[in-house]
Amino acid sequence: MTSSxxxxxxxxxxxxxxxxxxxxxxxxxxxxxxxxxxxxxxSVVHAQGAWRDDELHMAPVSGLMTxxxxxxxxxxxxxxxxxxxxILGTLHFGPLTVTTRTVRPGRTIELVESTLAxxxxxxLVARAWRLVTSDTADVAVIHDADLTPLAECEPFPTMGExxxxxxxxxxHMRTAGDHxxxxxxxxxxxxxxxxxxxxxxxxVRLMGMVDTANGVATILPNGPGGFAFPNVDLQIHLYREPVxxxxxxxxxxxxxxxxxxxxxxxxxxxxxxxxxSEQIQTVRRVPAADA
Numbered sequence: 001m002t003s004s005x006x007x008x009x010x011x012x013x014x015x016x017x018x019x020x021x022x023x024x025x026x027x028x029x030x031x032x033x034x035x036x037x038x039x040x041x042x043s044v045v046h047a048q049g050a051w052r053d054d055e056l057h058m059a060p061v062s063g064l065m066t067x068x069x070x071x072x073x074x075x076x077x078x079x080x081x082x083x084x085x086x087i088l089g090t091l092h093f094g095p096l097t098v099t100t101r102t103v104r105p106g107r108t109i110e111l112v113e114s115t116l117a118x119x120x121x122x123x124l125v126a127r128a129w130r131l132v133t134s135d136t137a138d139v140a141v142i143h144d145a146d147l148t149p150l151a152e153c154e155p156f157p158t159m160g161e162x163x164x165x166x167x168x169x170x171x172h173m174r175t176a177g178d179h180x181x182x183x184x185x186x187x188x189x190x191x192x193x194x195x196x197x198x199x200x201x202x203x204v205r206l207m208g209m210v211d212t213a214n215g216v217a218t219i220l221p222n223g224p225g226g227f228a229f230p231n232v233d234l235q236i237h238l239y240r241e242p243v244x245x246x247x248x249x250x251x252x253x254x255x256x257x258x259x260x261x262x263x264x265x266x267x268x269x270x271x272x273x274x275x276x277s278e279q280i281q282t283v284r285r286v287p288a289a290d291a
Contacts, residue, residue, distance in 0.1 A: 019044060019045055019046070020044055020196040021192060021193060021196065022044055022046065022192060022193040022194065022195055022196035023043075023044055023046045023047040023060040023063065023064065023167070023192060023193070023194050023208070024041040024042065024043060024044055024047060024060070024064055024096070024194065024195050024196070025041065025042050025044060025195065025196035025197075026039065026040065026041055026195060026196070026197075027040045027041060027042050027095065028040045030071070035073075035101060035102065036100070036101045037068065037071065037072045037073075037099065037100040037101070038097065038098070038099050038100075039068055039097070039098045039099075039100075040095070040096070040098075041064070041095070041096045041097075041098065041195070042094065042095055042096070043056060043093045043095075043096065044166075044196070045166040046060065046166050046167060046170040046190075046192045047060040047061070047093070047166065047167055048093060048165045048166030048167055049091070049093070049165050049167065050163040050164060050165040050167070050168055050215065051165075051230060053093075053165065054093050055091050055092065055093055056092070056093050056118075056167075057091075057165060057167035057168070057211070058085070058087065058091065058211040058231070058234060059167060059209050059210065059211035059212050060194065060208050061116065061124060062085055062126075062207055062208055062210060062211055063194045063204050063205065063207050063208020063209070064096075064098065064116075064194060064195070064208070065085070065114045065124070065126045066080075066083065066126075066128075066203065066204050066207040066208065067194055067195060067198075067200075067201070067204045068098045068114050069083075069100060069112050069114050069126065069128045070203070071100075072100040072101070072112060072114075073102060073112075075110065077132055077133065078108075078110055078130040078131060078132055078133070079131060079132075079133050079238075079241060080128055080129075080130055080203065080238065080241075081129050081130065081131045081237070081238055081239075082128065082235075082236065082237050082238065083127075083128050083207065083234075083235075083236040083238075084126065084127045084128075084233070084234075084235050085124060085125070085126045085233060085234040086124070086125045086126075086232075086233050087123070087124055087231075087232050087233060088121075088122055088123055088124060088125060089121060089122070089123045090118070091116075091118060091123050092118040092119050092123070094118065094119070095118070096116055096117065096118050097116070097117045097118075098114060098115070098116050098117075099114070099115050099117075100112065100114040100115075101113055101114075103127070107132070108131070108132035109129070109130075109132070110129070110130040110131075111127060111129055111130075112127070112128045112130060113125065113126070113127050114126045114127075142239070142272065142273055144250075144266045144273035144276075145250070145266070145273075146268075146272060146273070147176070147185060147248045147249075147250050147266075147268045147273070148176035148177065148178070148185060149270075150174060150187050150246055150248070152176070153174035153176050153187055154174060154177075155174055155175075156173035156174055156175040156179075156186055159171070159173050159186075159215075159216065160173075162215075162222070163215055163222075168212075168215075170190050170192045171188045171189070171190050171209070171212070172188065172189050172190065172191075173186055173187065173188045173216075174187045174188075175187075179217060181217055181218060181219050181253075182217060182218075182219040182252065182253040182254075183251070183252065183253075184213065184216040184217030184249050184250070184251035184252075184253075185249070185250055185251075186216050186217070186248070186249055187246050187247065187248045187249070187268075188209050188212060188246070188247050188249070189205075189209075189245045189246045190205070190208075190209065190245075202242060202243050202244055202245070203241065203242060205245060206242050206244075206247045206267075206269065207236065209247045210234065210236055210247065210265075210267065210277050211231070211234050211279070212249070213249050213251050213263055213265040213277055213279065214229070214230075214231050214263045214279050214281065216249055216251060217251055217253065218253065219253045219255060220255070220283070222286075223286060224286050224288050224289070225286065225287070225288035226286055227283055227284065227285055227286060228284050228286050229261060229281045229282070229283045229284075230281065230282060231263065231279035231280060231281050232280060232281075232282060233279065233280055234277065234278075234279055235277060235278045235279075236267075236275060236276070237276050237277075238274060238275040239275055240274040240275065241274070242267070242269040242275070243271065244270050244271075246269065246270055247267065247269065248267065248269065248270075249265050249266075249267065249268075250265060250266040250267075250268065250273075251263055251264065251265040252264045255281075255283060259282065259283045259284065260280065260281065260282065260283065261280075261281040261283050262278060262279065262280050262281060263278070263279045263281065264276070264277070264278050264279075265277045265278075
């Protein structure tokens with residue numbers, strides 16, 4: 001989730017755009033020059049952040065950049081295996097520019113970089129390793145524990161009550177019986193497309209929800225009189241390509257004694273575990289007077 005502590009101003013949701021049933025909408029066709037793909041977007045209310053209403057939530061931004069990475073010089077023989085997001089500044093709600101390029105080309109290993117700019121400044125850098133695939137089905141093994149099946153989970157309405165913002169309100173969530181603070185066990189999905197007028201691939205939809213892990217089972221109260229604990233990065237490793245519209249989270253939260261915490265998650269689709277995520281947090285007290 002993006003940080004309320006990174007100061008800045010931007011147009012608020014609803015100021016100049018309407019709901020198009022997506023997180024973002026293109027304002028110009030993508031262009032490619034000298035191997036660099038450039039896309040321009042406007043933000044839609046479903047991408048609104050949870051810490052401040054003039055910021056974007058990191059989750060749909062991650063999905064947007066995943067979509068741009070997948071569209072950049074696609075290589076069918078390579079699969080997206082790792083995504084690394086570094087938050088450089090405020091993810092301002094409003095117009096955005098995403099530029100994507102290949103940093104390290106290769107026949108079997110490739111590194112792609114995508115940068116998001118808002119209000120004229122780089123706000124987020126993503127790097128993605130694409131690795132060649134091969135048939136290892138006969139030796140495949142996954143040791144990560146199963147998550148309670150979606151059908152056995154209950155609706156999770158309090159997620160939207162605890163966290164404001166258009167992105168969180170667009171989610172449909174369910175929780176398992178062992179869901180608890182610091183020990184999240186839940187599922188989420190959304191019917192909102194990532195980019196208006198474009199089909200949303202399963203991988204894009206799921207990667208566009210992973211950042212939610214930081215808030216599904218917090219160990220601290222958020223808001224005035226409590227704490228802010230935004231993450232400044234998001235790291236995702238995929239040992240299997242996920243499928244389907246539902247993302248399962250098995251999260252664990254840890255908080256150190258000097259204002260730094262981490263949220264770790266084993267990620268699931270309805271077939272089972274497919275990867276892991278990590279988010280480092282800066283933990284800060286929020287005075288009650290800030291209400």
